[in-house]
Amino acid sequence: xxxxxxxxxxxxxIVDLLAASADWVARYSGGANAGHSVQAGSQHxxxxxxxxxxxxxxxxxxxxxxxVVDLPKLFEELGKLxxxxxxxxxxxxxSGSAHLVLPHHKLLEAHAxxxxxxxxxxxxxxxxxxxxxxxxxxxxxxxxxxxxxEGRLRRRVEQVIGQWGGLCPDVLRAHDCSIDSVMEEIxxxxxxxxxxxxxxxxxxxxxxxxxxxxxxxxxxxTMLDIDFGTYPFVTSSNTTTGGVLTGLxxxxxxxxxxxGVVKAYTTRVGNGPFPTEQKTGEGKLLQERGNEFxxxxxxxxxxxxxxxxxxxYAVRVNGxxxxxxTKLDVLDLFAEIPICLGYEIDGETVNDVPMDTSRLGxxxxxxxxxxxxxxxxxxxTEYDDLPPAAREYLEFVCDALGxxxxxxxxxxxxxxxxxxxxxxxxxxx
Ligand code: GDP
Ligand code: IMO
Ligand code: MG
Numbered sequence: 001x002x003x004x005x006x007x008x009x010x011x012x013x014i015v016d017l018l019a020a021s022a023d024w025v026a027r028y029s030g031g032a033n034a035g036h037s038v039q040a041g042s043q044h045x046x047x048x049x050x051x052x053x054x055x056x057x058x059x060x061x062x063x064x065x066x067x068v069v070d071l072p073k074l075f076e077e078l079g080k081l082x083x084x085x086x087x088x089x090x091x092x093x094x095s096g097s098a099h100l101v102l103p104h105h106k107l108l109e110a111h112a113x114x115x116x117x118x119x120x121x122x123x124x125x126x127x128x129x130x131x132x133x134x135x136x137x138x139x140x141x142x143x144x145x146x147x148x149x150e151g152r153l154r155r156r157v158e159q160v161i162g163q164w165g166g167l168c169p170d171v172l173r174a175h176d177c178s179i180d181s182v183m184e185e186i187x188x189x190x191x192x193x194x195x196x197x198x199x200x201x202x203x204x205x206x207x208x209x210x211x212x213x214x215x216x217x218x219x220x221x222t223m224l225d226i227d228f229g230t231y232p233f234v235t236s237s238n239t240t241t242g243g244v245l246t247g248l249x250x251x252x253x254x255x256x257x258x259x260g261v262v263k264a265y266t267t268r269v270g271n272g273p274f275p276t277e278q279k280t281g282e283g284k285l286l287q288e289r290g291n292e293f294x295x296x297x298x299x300x301x302x303x304x305x306x307x308x309x310x311x312x313y314a315v316r317v318n319g320x321x322x323x324x325x326t327k328l329d330v331l332d333l334f335a336e337i338p339i340c341l342g343y344e345i346d347g348e349t350v351n352d353v354p355m356d357t358s359r360l361g362x363x364x365x366x367x368x369x370x371x372x373x374x375x376x377x378x379x380x381t382e383y384d385d386l387p388p389a390a391r392e393y394l395e396f397v398c399d400a401l402g403x404x405x406x407x408x409x410x411x412x413x414x415x416x417x418x419x420x421x422x423x424x425x426x427x428x429x
Pocket of ligand 1 (some may be wrong): 003007009012013037039289295328329330412
């Protein structure tokens, strides 16, 4: 399951529903920059690093090697789950090859963001994600399995802090970030982390051999992918389905249905091109009705109309077979709903994302105006109970993308869902 837009499509709600019938839920990329919300009756959960599947009592969860792990955040999240009555004991596993997010990553990120001005700022979540992946690729990172042996851990920390001490001495010194302080941050978590460590590839391929089902939980969205997104206004990992293979060590044949989560309109947090953005009027209305404020940082999300050019790109890059459309209810009050079918650029109309994605900042969207339904869909659970114009909107999108409609979400709660493809709607016995 992947995000098809710029993140915050409502993946948390969809994973939660699918996880009830999955043996495993595995995160393959990103880190605590994700914010996946689930509304279960009066209980509200926001998962950042732990797979959302943890809310299903019999589902086992795995944090893959493609994820960057912030240990204080991981154990804080486990603590919050425990206080909410969710027992994760023996159900959460972490790949020994997952890299750790360390204190210097957040300092370097704050430094980098402070030295960019205005529209050049990426507007990250400040969770240390970019610098953690940078250390991984530069081959100086510290991995989860390094915590097993304190001597080895110290040598790895010496390596990375030593290098940064040379590259950026002022930043580390200004914040007293030393080898000892980094060791101190990791120390309280070592004992609790070690029993969770596994080889993700061995664990998941073993599960596959036993016929167990695995749901791969994507974080962020296609347009935030380091390779396929709107670079440099992206996150630092492969958020798309390609990331599943390298982020967990499972073979390509492990992937069957690919579910893309599509918000019924588009949002984006942080800077970067967004062709269908509506900066005033209807954009503000979408923001208010959709409560479009970040789960991780509380920042307001930029809002605009659905973009079929961008979504077709997401279908192609991820191999999406089904979509789950979320937040349909947010569109209930609009008399007309524009939907972007193409872009005008250099005097031509095109219907694909430009090869140079930075040019998305220059395109002029070409819209088709769809009739609104002007009546509440909030809480509807049967497809036939949706207003005809809402069904027309959904069917138009599926036809344009060549995908099947798996489900429609008509409110934040688990119950506010229309299941369209019964094949994937199974409850475990
Ligand atoms: P994610 O990052 O993709 O998991 O999405 P977030 O959880 O960050 O943001 C989605 C927000 O929309 C959350 O607050 C959800 O509770 C909420 N949400 C999900 N589905 C629906 C829906 O169908 N209707 C409404 N009104 N809200 C929804
Ligand atoms: P979920 O999983 C929306 C955005 C940030 C910023 C860019 C880089 O909840 O959909 P980073 O901290 O990753 O280096 O920031 O990516 N971003 C997200 N936007 N939802 C997310 O996750 C995001 N994770 C990162 O706002 O523009
Ligand atoms: Mg989110």
